[in-house]
Amino acid sequence: MRLYINDVAVRDGFQIEPRFVPTATKVELVDHLSRTGLHKVEVTSFVSPKLVPALADANDVLAGIERVPGVVYVALVPNIRGVQNAAATTKKPDEVNGVVSASETHNRANINRTHEQSLAELPTMVKVAHDAGMKITMSLSTAFGCPFEGHVAEDMVLRFVEHFHEFGFDGVSIADTTGMANPRQVEELTRKVLERFPAPNETYYTLHFHNTRGMGLANVIAGIAAGVHSFDGSLAGLGGCNFAPGATGNICTEDMVNMLEDMGYDTRVDIAKLIACAQLIPGIVGHEVPGQVMKAGVTMHLHEIPESLRQ
């Protein structure tokens, strides 16, 4: 079965690093990632440079990277202003990705809008993106739980997905923003979404998991069982959790790819090249990262038989 793997490290990972990653380093990393077989690479975000100084170089990153045919280059946009800025840049992203939280409290905390305000601007976001020749997808954050409100009603998730369809978005990402999803919940909720609003194509729905409580890769399996083909990860497991110092953030892309390839899925990703990219990360950010396969090697990375056992 063909699966589509997207990496968000350059955006979701670097955005919380205290040390600014130089533009040239971001560009170089994206250029490496472009040659690994990934489906999408999220390269930056059009947000206020005051709020997220780490990504203040969005225009330069987009202008600097080499576009490899077949790879979709994505930028996050929190609002209409973000879409407009993405549309106005010299080298536009192929796709912009909006964001709204299924939990109203999280939506207000994250993008300073009520649900009503968010919904009111979504059709314009679609129009501005499409007029500029960019695709636009929507991420539904806190779809499996909210760090403030706790339980998030499935109906709320279904209602948002319905709106995204109506408004003409090109794809929907269902996101477990703070790692609260469990595999049973993922399979049940995702199945409902796909039954109620069938996917027009294999990459319409994406699942975006965090590994905050260690359930990330188990949730990927549950998502596949429910019929999803597209998954986000972050190189080297880069990223963190705003609510828990020391806890991990996004699931690790190369750990996910290693598992899926072992299971016989076709990700089209060259795991050796991806690991080589991951091994650049500790040097770039100056600290340890959660990725496992980059330390242990791929599953079939064998070790020398001890001297004493050899004839």
Added chain:
Amino acid sequence: MRLYINDVAVRDGFQIEPRFVPTATKVELVDHLSRTGLHKVEVTSFVSPKLVPALADANDVLAGIERVPGVVYVALVPNIRGVQNAAATTKKPDEVNGVVSASETHNRANINRTHEQSLAELPTMVKVAHDAGMKITMSLSTAFGCPFEGHVAEDMVLRFVEHFHEFGFDGVSIADTTGMANPRQVEELTRKVLERFPAPNETYYTLHFHNTRGMGLANVIAGIAAGVHSFDGSLAGLGGCNFAPGATGNICTEDMVNMLEDMGYDTRVDIAKLIACAQLIPGIVGHEVPGQVMKAGVTMHLHEIPESLRQ
């Protein structure tokens, strides 16, 4: 569905710590773990104190701990000598756990025996244990892959399990010693084992996973799907991988319990008490540990709504 959770941190975790953990600390930790609702606690091992100095205090640990009714106290035994020593100690473990590797190379590296030599001594191990009033189980290491040989034939696993049944062992643990198993493989192989050699009781089969490549909790779900009810973990994710510096070892017990309880399984484990135990570990070993839930809190650990959003 009732699931049975066993912790191996005091044995499998402490045995590779470079710093000797004082006997009193081990005893105190076991006494805490005994009150969390765990099914089994693996407290030590009867191995050569020269080879594993970290567990040279097996007799004292077993003499010092308080036995809580309902909890099964386990000691690892690599050979007949180990069973004899366990049988000879003042306060015997309830159960000893032997070990053999499905890969012959790993068996020779780990316990210095060929398969033939291991099989030859197993019936005597059963007899010595039972004569001393102890139960005895067998762990089949490298059942899902060997760090030296790579692929391990399913037939080899099935043949060993058949022997364990014939020899009268009280339980069988199927172990992914270096984190090579993937969820599809776990479900397929475990299903074959259970079909061919049905479990006489719910805790006859245990699955023992490592999280070396991040697949540990996904493998637990696959094991449940195949019909297994008993799982090993290590408090705080303590332990490591002999073959990959920096890589993690056993799956983390409290991360597993948090996931399983979220999914609606009945583990009988008090997750708050278990997390309290896990939080002792960094102080005991003097370094960071891989456990996630101990850092992020349980899934429904909610956070204060930001000041600015409150009326």
